[in-house]
Amino acid sequence: MTAEPLIAIRRISKRYPGVLALADVTLDVARGELLAIVGENGAGKSTLMKILAGVITQYEGEIALGGCAVRFQSTRDAQRAGISIIHQELNLVEQLSASANIFLGRERRTRGGWLDQEAMDRTAGELLAQLECHIDPRQLVCELRVGDQQLIEIAKALSFETEILIMDEPTSALAESEAARLFRVIEQLRSRGVTVLYISHKMDEVFRLADRIAVLRDGRLVETVERQRTDARKVTHLMVGREIEETDLSKPRAPGATVLSVEHLWLPWPGHARMWRLEDISFSLARGEILGIAGLMGAGRTELLECLFGASADAPRGRIVLAGREVAFKHPADARRAGMALVTEDRKRLGLFAEMSVGANITLCTLAQSARLGLVSRRRENERAAGTVAQLNIRTAGLDAPVTSLSGGNQQKAIIGRWLLSQPKVLLLDDPTRGIDVGAKAELYRLMDGLCRAGLGIIVTSSELPELVALCDRILVLCEGRQTGEFLRADATEQRIMEAATMRRASAAVGQT
Amino acid sequence: MKPTPGGDAIGPLRRWARGHSNELGLLIAIAVVVGITTALSDAYREKPLQNAQEILRQTSLLGVFALGAAIVIISGGIDLSSGSVIAFSGSVCASIMLALAPVDEAGNPMTQNLGMGIFAVAIAGTLATGFLIGTLHAWLITVVGLPPFVATLASLVGLRSLARVFVQEVTASLTATGKTTQIYINDESFSRLGTTWWIPLGIFVALSFCAWVLMSRTVTGRHLYAMGGNEAAARLSGIRTDHLKWLAYCLGAMTASIAGILYMAEVGTANPQVQGRGYELNAIAAAVVGGCSLQGGVGLIPGTMLGVLFLRIVIDAVAKIVKVGADDYEGIIVGFLVVLAVAFNELRQARRGAGKQFFPGALGATAIVTLALGAGLLCAIMVGKNAGGGMFAVSLVGLGVVAFVQHRAAARRAAAPDSQLP
Numbered sequence: 001m002t003a004e005p006l007i008a009i010r011r012i013s014k015r016y017p018g019v020l021a022l023a024d025v026t027l028d029v030a031r032g033e034l035l036a037i038v039g040e041n042g043a044g045k046s047t048l049m050k051i052l053a054g055v056i057t058q059y060e061g062e063i064a065l066g067g068c069a070v071r072f073q074s075t076r077d078a079q080r081a082g083i084s085i086i087h088q089e090l091n092l093v094e095q096l097s098a099s100a101n102i103f104l105g106r107e108r109r110t111r112g113g114w115l116d117q118e119a120m121d122r123t124a125g126e127l128l129a130q131l132e133c134h135i136d137p138r139q140l141v142c143e144l145r146v147g148d149q150q151l152i153e154i155a156k157a158l159s160f161e162t163e164i165l166i167m168d169e170p171t172s173a174l175a176e177s178e179a180a181r182l183f184r185v186i187e188q189l190r191s192r193g194v195t196v197l198y199i200s201h202k203m204d205e206v207f208r209l210a211d212r213i214a215v216l217r218d219g220r221l222v223e224t225v226e227r228q229r230t231d232a233r234k235v236t237h238l239m240v241g242r243e244i245e246e247t248d249l250s251k252p253r254a255p256g257a258t259v260l261s262v263e264h265l266w267l268p269w270p271g272h273a274r275m276w277r278l279e280d281i282s283f284s285l286a287r288g289e290i291l292g293i294a295g296l297m298g299a300g301r302t303e304l305l306e307c308l309f310g311a312s313a314d315a316p317r318g319r320i321v322l323a324g325r326e327v328a329f330k331h332p333a334d335a336r337r338a339g340m341a342l343v344t345e346d347r348k349r350l351g352l353f354a355e356m357s358v359g360a361n362i363t364l365c366t367l368a369q370s371a372r373l374g375l376v377s378r379r380r381e382n383e384r385a386a387g388t389v390a391q392l393n394i395r396t397a398g399l400d401a402p403v404t405s406l407s408g409g410n411q412q413k414a415i416i417g418r419w420l421l422s423q424p425k426v427l428l429l430d431d432p433t434r435g436i437d438v439g440a441k442a443e444l445y446r447l448m449d450g451l452c453r454a455g456l457g458i459i460v461t462s463s464e465l466p467e468l469v470a471l472c473d474r475i476l477v478l479c480e481g482r483q484t485g486e487f488l489r490a491d492a493t494e495q496r497i498m499e500a501a502t503m504r505r506a507s508a509a510v511g512q513t
Numbered sequence: 514m515k516p517t518p519g520g521d522a523i524g525p526l527r528r529w530a531r532g533h534s535n536e537l538g539l540l541i542a543i544a545v546v547v548g549i550t551t552a553l554s555d556a557y558r559e560k561p562l563q564n565a566q567e568i569l570r571q572t573s574l575l576g577v578f579a580l581g582a583a584i585v586i587i588s589g590g591i592d593l594s595s596g597s598v599i600a601f602s603g604s605v606c607a608s609i610m611l612a613l614a615p616v617d618e619a620g621n622p623m624t625q626n627l628g629m630g631i632f633a634v635a636i637a638g639t640l641a642t643g644f645l646i647g648t649l650h651a652w653l654i655t656v657v658g659l660p661p662f663v664a665t666l667a668s669l670v671g672l673r674s675l676a677r678v679f680v681q682e683v684t685a686s687l688t689a690t691g692k693t694t695q696i697y698i699n700d701e702s703f704s705r706l707g708t709t710w711w712i713p714l715g716i717f718v719a720l721s722f723c724a725w726v727l728m729s730r731t732v733t734g735r736h737l738y739a740m741g742g743n744e745a746a747a748r749l750s751g752i753r754t755d756h757l758k759w760l761a762y763c764l765g766a767m768t769a770s771i772a773g774i775l776y777m778a779e780v781g782t783a784n785p786q787v788q789g790r791g792y793e794l795n796a797i798a799a800a801v802v803g804g805c806s807l808q809g810g811v812g813l814i815p816g817t818m819l820g821v822l823f824l825r826i827v828i829d830a831v832a833k834i835v836k837v838g839a840d841d842y843e844g845i846i847v848g849f850l851v852v853l854a855v856a857f858n859e860l861r862q863a864r865r866g867a868g869k870q871f872f873p874g875a876l877g878a879t880a881i882v883t884l885a886l887g888a889g890l891l892c893a894i895m896v897g898k899n900a901g902g903g904m905f906a907v908s909l910v911g912l913g914v915v916a917f918v919q920h921r922a923a924a925r926r927a928a929a930p931d932s933q934l935p
Contacts, residue, residue: 311749336751350749355742355810364739365750367732374731400528418750 004067006031006195007052007164012061014047014219021047022059023219029164034186034196036210038203039239040407040437044219045199046088049166052197053085054078084157085166088435090149094142099124101141102156127155131185145298147178154185165189166197171205172435175296175463176498183209201437202464203232215239236438253449253473255286259457260308260426265318267300267307267481277303278316278481285426285457290448292472293461294497299478301461302345305428308459309342310335323425336365341419343412345430345461351415352403359385359399361414366421388417392447409440416447427451429460433467445471465494477501535804535858539819543826550830557833566710568822568829573717574707574775575795576821579803580724581768582796583817587728588761589741589809590654590661594668595769595796598646599789601676602639602773607696607783608683609635610703620689624698632703636774643770646672647763654762655755669793676785696783707779716775720768725814737761742810791844798847799824802854824850835895845891870923872916881916885909 005028014022022044029035037045050056052063054072063070065081072078075085092101099121100107108116108123124137133151141149150170157165167186171179186196186209200206206213207227215222215238222238261284269277278300285291293301306312308320310329320327322338329335332342344350353361362385363370370381385399392413396406403411412432419427429448433441448471452458462468468475475492477485477500485500530537551557557564578595585592613631614622646668653664677694685692698704706712728734740747740754748754772792777783803820805812828846832839860869872881885908893901 309749331751331753332749333751333753342749344746344749349743350746353739353742353746353810356738360735364735364752367735371732374733375726376730376732376735 005029006066008064008067009048009052010062010064012048012051012059012063014044014051014056014059020219022051025061025216025219025221027214027221027224029195029197032190032193032195033211034190034198034209036198036200036206036213037216038200038206038213038235039216040439043216043239043437045216046168047219048216049085049168049197049199052078052164053083053166055085079160079162082161082163083166084160084162084164086150086153086157086168086170088168088170088172090146090153092141092149092152095140097121097138097140098128098135098144098152099137101152102127102137102159104156106159123159124155127158128152130158130188131155132181145178147174147181150174150178150182151185154189158189162194164195164197166199168199169201169435170198171200171202175298176465177296177502179205201435203235206235207232239438253288253290253452255289255473256455257287258284259287259323260285261319261321262308263319263321265304265307265316265320267303267312267316268314270314274481276481277312278307281318281478281483283476283483283486285459287425287455287457288452289474290452290458290460290472292468292475293459293478294465294468294475295461295478295501298480299501300481301478302430303481304478305342305430305459305461308335309340309428311342336422336424339423339425340428341422341424341426342428343415343419343430343432345434347408347411347415347435352411354402354404356403357400358389358394358396358403358406358414361403362388362417363421365418369421384421388414388421392417392420393443407437407440409436409443412436412440412444413447416444420451424456426457426459429458431461431463433462433464441467465497468492469494469497533813533815536813536816536819538857539803539816539823543819543823546823546826546830550826550833554830554833564829568825569714570708570710571829572822572825573713574772574779575792575799575825576717576818577713577720577775578765578769578772578792579796579799579817579821580720580814581765582793583800583803583805583812583814584724584728584737585661585761585765586797586800586805586807587741587809587812588737588757589744590758590761591665591797591807592650592762592765592769593662593665593793593797594646594650594672595765595772596789596791596793597669597672597676598643598766598769599773599776599792600785601646601672601679602642602770603777603783603788604676604680604683604696604785605642606635606639606774606777607698608679608687609638610698610700611683611687611696622687624700627698627700627703639770639774640767643767644763646770647766648759650762650766651755651759655758673785673790680783680785694784694786698777698781698783700781704778704781707775707777713775716771720771721814721818724764728814733757733760738810740809795824795847798851801851804858820854870916870919872912872919877916881909881912884912 007027007029009025009027009029012022012025013020025044025048037048039045047056051059054075054077057071057073065083070077070081072081078084093104096104099117102124103120108119110116121137128135128137128151131151131154133148133155135144135148141152144152154165170182174182183205186198190196198206198209210227212224212226213230213235214224215235217239225235225238263282265278265281266276267278269275281304283291293304295301303312307316309332311332315328315330322340325338327334327338329338329340335342348354353364356364359382363381366384367376367381370377370384382399388394389396389399394406394410394413394417396410403414406414416427416429416432432448433444436444445467448458448460460468460471469492472492473489475485475487475497476483477487477497479501485497487496547557578599582592582595610624610627610631611622613634614624614627617623650661650664650668653659653667654661680694680696681692684690684696728737736747736752737757737760739750739752740757744754769789773789776788799821800812800817801807801820802823803812803818804816824847827850828839828843831842831846835842870877872878885905888908889901889905891901892904
């Protein structure tokens with residue numbers, strides 16, 4: 001590059017107790033470019049971005065912005081310098097309106113010193129409209145969809161007159177249509193001259209958006225490559241430092257007898273205009289089969305799994321037959337006893353016990369089997385946990401290590417291991433690869449394939465269609481609580497699934513015009 | 514995070530010490546306070562045994578229901594009702610005794626010589642009362658959906674009032690002397706329950722052992738920790754969180770009932786107006802000083818035991834050193850220790866004590882004035898008016914210097930990178 005870089009990052013290191021999160025990273029960002037920053041979980045992407053955005057203030061090294069050295073003491077400093085960050089987990093006050101969130105901390109006032117609600121609502125509405133976000137700025141954030149919430153964060157960043165926008169895995173919670181809108185918004189921002197730093201796991205996004213790609217691994221910058229001169233395979237290779245062997249999941253499986261069948265399942269939605277979260281769902285699952293559930297955000301994937309597991313707030317109607325016996329679970333405990341297992345979507349909130357060790361997290365569901373008269377035998381508990389760690393190849397410093405010290409993929413394996421100890425007949429996996437790095441994903445695919453071949457029936461949901469297409473014997477498509485398609489492996493293409501998943505919305509739109 | 518090489522190789526002793534740093538810290542703190550008190554006051558040197566017994570007795574009385582408070586806190590809840598449950602339980606226990614006592618010629622119950630049978634019935638009835646109160650809490654929380662704070666706050670306010678009305682009604686109908694606000698139990702062997710030092714201690718140690726086994730050795734205990742740490746995940750793991758809450762709040766209320774019996778026996782009087790007033794906060798404070806986190810999921814029974822002991826030892830130390838009106842200082846001590854213990858833990862865990870400014874900006878300046886006023890006021894009361902003024906001035910200047918030094922250091926750190934510019 002001949003021109004002076006907009007951001008010059010010079011020899012940045014960040015040390016946490018026991019871990020070197022960033023080691024001597026030097027990186028230039030040109031004005032107006034979109035630089036994708038990729039790397040496995042724990043590679044240091046987020047740490048680097050948090051330093052840039054003033055979230056982390058203690059570090060070694062220097063940063064220069066347009067030639068001037070800067071050292072931000074807070075996000076406010078960074079915002080003043082034109083840098084905004086949109087975190088993976090959004091920073092919004094759910095009980096306040098969209099416009100109140102956009103102007104939070106910089107509220108407009110009338111001459112008398114009162115809040116100028118009208119001016120804020122008007123400006124917020126204009127900002128949002130520019131971003132194709134057609135919501136009422138007075139609406140409470142908690143009533144909005146994740147995609148709209150994210151655009152509120154972007155609108156907020158724009159209202160700061162941001163020159164540099166950092167986005168940390170912005171599509172991880174978005175449906176595909178919302179992601180497509182986000183990409184259009186990013187293009188629009190770039191045409192206004194905004195420089196974008198984009199963290200992502202997803203190669204297709206990165207190759208669609210980026211000018212250059214910076215690859216981090218174990219806290220070091222491996223390489224910065226021009227998009228045109230590389231391909232996804234090469235970047236993945238740089239990320240993991242090894243060639244990921246294409247996991248071969250195409251060997252035909254031989255599904256056995258039916259283990260679960262669902263007939264005319266309806267799940268009520270009290271107080272909502274749609275009345276039903278799920279409407280008339282019927283399907284069956286065989287031993288040794290992987291059934292995929294596809295659908296956009298809000299299609300009812302999670303609701304369906306929770307309802308099968310006895311975890312939904314309202315009791316469903318319809319027939320659920322598990323291993324030849326009709327069941328109606330009132331509590332997850334019933335479901336577990338009958339041979340169901342659910343690995344939840346939101347690992348941190350609904351799966352992990354952050355205060356507990358790796359071992360305790362693994363044995364939690366089945367502790368009674370390591371106990372006599374209610375007293376836990378530490379030896380037997382440790383044996384069982386160690387067996388799971390070995391079986392699933394969970395990389396941990398030991399059974400006593402805090403579970404939060406594991407990487408996302410290994411945390412997920414620990415939770416799957418927790419459920420495998422209960423020897424389930426049916427394993428429900430709700431978006432198991434969300435927020436997991438590439439290497440760990442492949443490992444999870446192989447694990448699921450192996451479990452399936454050992455005779456387990458698996459139902460898996462995912463927001464990533466290619467994943468489902470590669471993994472599943474059959475794919476069920478949901479759209480707004482309805483079953484809009486079912487495809488065998490041979491017929492399942494991303495195109496056809498997408499059509500089914502958007503079917504109802506399209507027809508509804510036609511109905512309105 | 515990468516596994517540290519040889520992560521398993523550290524010795525079992527060091528690993529134990531790492532997992533119990535809070536307990537070790539409390540042990541050291543207890544030793545230090547005892548040492549200081551022995552140096553400053555004659556009481557510990559002249560009558561060591563008597564003082565030790567009194568401290569242990571007091572520790573046990575508080576400890577019994579602090580165990581219950583700790584279990585509720587670890588399981589992710591809070592029980593604010595224990596002070597009133599103590600008063601109510603004492604009243605119930607005394608009322609049962611009064612009802613079963615033989616009557617003299619004037620129609621008054623004679624409570625001097627009740628016998629084991631009556632004790633057993635009264636104690637069983639009181640424990641059952643505790644069980645029912647705990648059940649009510651669990652029902653309000655799990656079925657009605659009240660936050661634990663609200664459900665037990667209602668009991669805190671309601672049960673004491675109910676106990677007062679109840680005692681008046683009982684005395685009006687059972688005694689010839691008519692309505693009173695207290696019930697007297699004159700049985701000497703019953704009062705030994707609260708006054709003979711080793712009986713409360715024995716009860717406390719036995720209950721602690723049971724609580725320790727429950728929390729660290731049983732499936733139920735592990736599930737209580739899990740629920741406290743992440744309730745939604747616990748439910749989705751097939752744990753019956755409703756049942757666990759029932760257990761936790763019953764243990765909270767029943768340990769308070771046991772304490773109610775002991776406190777009532779200690780003075781031979783059920784006096785719901787004052788008995789156990791404010792004790793719920795002492796129990797919560799002891800659990801927190803002992804390392805329980807109010808977020809739930811964290812805390813150990815041995816830590817709680819040491820927390821109670823530490824609290825009582827500091828209270829006793831101040832009593833020995835100040836000598837008069839020591840009871841009145843209890844609240845100040847408890848408040849101070851809770852802030853100190855939790856702040857200490859926060860700073861240690863976050864490892865950010867080094868660069869932290871304690872008195873930033875206008876908030877810090879006002880806090881300095883508040884702290885100096887507090888110190889001056891205490892000093893004026895305990896030593897004298899002039900000393901109070903001196904203390905105020907010294908604190909103000911001292912804290913001001915701390916603030917100034919920290920501010921300078923922070924400013925220097927902020928300026929440092931700029932000075933390295935080319």
